[in-house]
Amino acid sequence: MPDVKLFSATKSRYLAERISDYYGYPLGDVTVNTFADGEMQVVINESVRGTYTFFIASTFGPADNIMELLLLIDSAKRASAGYITAVIPYFGYARQDRKDKPRVPISAKLVANILQASGVNRIMTMDLHAEQIQERRVANEVASITVIGDVQGRDIILIDDIIDTAGTLCKAADALIEKGAKSVKAILTHPVLSGAAYDNINNSKITEVIVTDNMVSIEIQGNTRSELGKKGTRIDRNNGNVPAVLYGGGDVVHFTVTPASVKHLIYTPDFKIADLSIDGKAYKAILKSAQFHPVSDKLLHIDFLRLIDNTPIKVEVPLRFKGVSPGVKVGGKLIQQLRKIKIKTTPEKLVDELKADISKLELGQALRVREVIVPAGVEILNNAATPVALIEIPRALKAAAAAEAKAAAGA
Template structure:
């Protein structure tokens, strides 16, 4: 007899979770999640999951309650005797702290990996980790999806003439090169210095951008300093229209105002993280379909390498 499948979700991104379940052809399972008066969290599965293959969808952006909620859901599932529980984490928080680059700092990504495994995760499904080496922090299988499939499909259907893909920093260069190749576009990148956290300075633009339409490619936008400084510098160098993409629109602090005030004509993002508020400059593309397909392939023990197209 085939192992039953069930999909559950935490509260960080219920809209995406419902869309994933709908794309899969099912509904979210019943789970109660609530907060006590002092803020302590409580979770309970309201249906039997004994012996089932379950998938728990929960992005982990700030605040910390999102990761705690996921850990409690994983722990409750293991204690309910599931056969396997996969943590589906569209946005993996704390991914920017992936190494000990200064004395006396935490490697927060490794800590998150440890606690997820300790809480009971048998497998991780995520998208566009800020640092790919985080995959090596886990001693359980991790499937790493790429939003580039969504963006490249969009631009293939809505082509841009005279296009140059720009990496806003050296860390984004590999991803930008893939976009450039698949879209038949030019490539440039920005030499950036970051004097402190959440502060970016544009130093040099390497590549021809004058008279070109620009597509800036990044995996995450937090305060939007990097992307808006890059757009301004590109305009100063004679760029025409400036578009940008990012997988995870954290958009904290002054991000919205910076984007509104910037020369960016349109910002394409995915729904791995729900927008705090709408913006005429921001367009959301859904990753529900690719996550639903990955869940199907994991459940049936089929290969998902076809989904790793970056």
């Protein structure tokens, strides 16, 4: 049977790593270079001749991601890959699946044709969008919603494929509550969450939104600050905005964001990259620091660090465990000594977490930094001897062991 090779596109690595772990195959080595004019060059750094080759690439923020996927497929085809599969959990342009007026493209069909022309043998996707017959005035907006059936006193769950601006979802929730529903939750496959989505959800009757992890992209809209200094800062905060600074790349950019747009970047244990759009100019960045009010804990200021291709950065990423410790199975307690690890890498090789294998840890044993496996191009900066986890022996087990030893000695 031919070998299987798994590769990840740049923006889907978080998902590809989970698929890789579950499947038991490591991710292949790919380099994606971006030139000053925005063009990309991809290089597959290992042989794929005759292999089953899978490219994992959600195409949210479609243009660059689709182009990267096409280049990856073409590279594999020219390298004599045996069978090429594009795994596209979120298929960009899927909503443009029909001609609803004169002189418009059927974009979903066009993208599918381009993928086929690039040399892909198979496409795997999930929950493709299919427009329902509904009255629409503009894109992303449903003009009217009618509740059919009795929802009085019931807990309602709304299920849909895509949540974009959340306008339709919030209108549906409002209509259900007006008809007497007790509560409304939503389960969605593809969390696009563009525009005022977060504000719409926060101001709606929806109590909880559950989404898949096939799109982890924090898109933040910012506006250049018109006035700096204490006065300008006071005005910005009074207007409900948070002053922010983007460092890196020579120029320092002063701008403002809304608290809602950054909450999923700040209030999370996960490491995430922000796609900043400041007055129409796009930047990729990571959170450098955040300042809060000492009493109210209100967000006061944010510093971002711009990601520049091939420029090394130092960041802290979460450390998570995989496997089950034999020591835990017999009653030991897993103690995590280190929750984040400091790494040095470039944006192209940046990972959102590291995993430590605890499947061989017995009672009383410790796992140290030196034993954490990292991908090529990633360097751990913590002291190699620092313990990251240990299996503690509970007092009850110690007492039982001591009693057994005493009994054995007496015999």
